[in-house]
Amino acid sequence: MAEGVYRTRVYYRDVDQMGVVYYSRYLEYFEAARTELLRRIGVQVPDIEARGYYLPVVASHCEYPGSARFDDLLEITCRLDQFTGARMRIEYRINCENKLIVSGYTEHCFTNRNQRPVRPPHFFKEALTNAQ
Amino acid sequence: MAEGVYRTRVYYRDVDQMGVVYYSRYLEYFEAARTELLRRIGVQVPDIEARGYYLPVVASHCEYPGSARFDDLLEITCRLDQFTGARMRIEYRINCENKLIVSGYTEHCFTNRNQRPVRPPHFFKEALTNAQ
Amino acid sequence: MAEGVYRTRVYYRDVDQMGVVYYSRYLEYFEAARTELLRRIGVQVPDIEARGYYLPVVASHCEYPGSARFDDLLEITCRLDQFTGARMRIEYRINCENKLIVSGYTEHCFTNRNQRPVRPPHFFKEALTNAQ
Amino acid sequence: MAEGVYRTRVYYRDVDQMGVVYYSRYLEYFEAARTELLRRIGVQVPDIEARGYYLPVVASHCEYPGSARFDDLLEITCRLDQFTGARMRIEYRINCENKLIVSGYTEHCFTNRNQRPVRPPHFFKEALTNAQ
Numbered sequence A, B, C, D: 001m002a003e004g005v006y007r008t009r010v011y012y013r014d015v016d017q018m019g020v021v022y023y024s025r026y027l028e029y030f031e032a033a034r035t036e037l038l039r040r041i042g043v044q045v046p047d048i049e050a051r052g053y054y055l056p057v058v059a060s061h062c063e064y065p066g067s068a069r070f071d072d073l074l075e076i077t078c079r080l081d082q083f084t085g086a087r088m089r090i091e092y093r094i095n096c097e098n099k100l101i102v103s104g105y106t107e108h109c110f111t112n113r114n115q116r117p118v119r120p121p122h123f124f125k126e127a128l129t130n131a132q
Helices: A025-040 A045-050 A122-131 B025-040 B045-050 B122-131 C025-040 C045-050 C122-131 D025-040 D045-050 D122-131
Strands: A002-009 A057-063 A073-084 A087-096 A099-109 B002-009 B057-063 B073-084 B087-096 B099-109 C002-009 C057-063 C073-084 C087-096 C099-109 D002-009 D057-063 D073-084 D087-096 D099-109
Touching: A002 A025, A025 A045, A025 A057, A025 A073, A025 A087, A025 A099, A073 A122, B002 B025, B025 B045, B025 B057, B025 B073, B025 B087, B025 B099, B073 B122, C002 C025, C025 C045, C025 C057, C025 C073, C025 C087, C025 C099, C073 C122, D002 D025, D025 D045, D025 D057, D025 D073, D025 D087, D025 D099, D073 D122
Parallel strands: none
Antiparallel strands: A002 A073, A057 A099, A057 B057, A073 A087, A087 A099, B002 B073, B057 B099, B073 B087, B087 B099, C002 C073, C057 C099, C057 D057, C073 C087, C087 C099, D002 D073, D057 D099, D073 D087, D087 D099
């Protein structure tokens, strides 16, 4: 298991006419958070791809108990659990001023360049084990 | 229950370096599909807002069994079931050349201008009943 | 010279908290308009890329005399002039209810897969000549 | 005149299938850079709006001599010059590893809530003068 916190500011580009972040943009924040979490445990996404692996999303889920507004500072806690077979689940909790506004998860599997599912590569499992 | 089909083309703006549509963009296609479904049953989203109601998303979910590529023509089937209390669920299936590539749902509730949940307005329930 | 009109609806995803389309999204509408213009003269962008050519943007410009709102139906007139050397300029005018709201242009050059500029391929110049 | 530097990482969400940042996303980076520049001179955009002013973009321009790739760390230098009448021009230069990849500008004018142009408010001109 690995966990990290990623912080980002909300800009105009992500806010809709209700004055809140548009619902799909949180998935973009999730991506930044998981990229930084992977970097922290020693795995850079471009390196994964340079080795011939991709990590596409096979499922995503969001609950929106609150909403973020323009100029808010968001704190995204991102948690990567062990694999269930070939699938990896990453969980996210977005807080703004200590209030939970969005939670969700993404599920991923490793594929090769031809988008065929493959087993998680050794270097990745090792990095995850070392992070624990 | 109401159902409709919305068609859209995939452009460069939505495709990532794996050559497939970025995972959050499908939620944008979902939005277009549900806006057009509501229009078809006689409810225009700007009218909902002009009457003082908003219809924010409280949950979203996607499964990605396939993926769309640049220039693909997508067919999004969108289905609105009855309410469960104040919550409304809309289901989506995205097909490309008769192959299912993404399925998912969004859940919505009505709120007033101050983002307080309110009961579904009469004109909306009536439109939905007439559509059946 | 080739000219075409592309129509698109404005959805929530592109509207900011001023209630108008966010300024960079017009460039995304421009891309859809030029892709459809090229298709109309017999050139599909995936075919260009399959032949080993890319058509990146080297400059973009927008003037915003008006603004589009949610649910507006936009009409984008797109005009492709002859090349000036290796550069090609495409001009855009976005109208909403017969009122000009945005005008602009993009400039492009052909490159190979390694992002090196190359001369416009013969099949492309021919399609452009035939369209006149 | 005021000047500031804003740094951002490139994530998957902004990269297209050529493997480079999609051309309109640089305008989104510009927005973040100018929001942070204004904050540094003591002007927060939500405060401008709370006082009844908006700062829409009336023109934008980009030149793309290079391109950014996934995971690149970008440095955006943003420079706000004095007003020419009601218009304000902000200039941007995006560097990646000390190489200029994009330059451009945006032009803005102040409006009231009804999108009517108004003169730059006193508090704004003062902040700009103090920053020099």
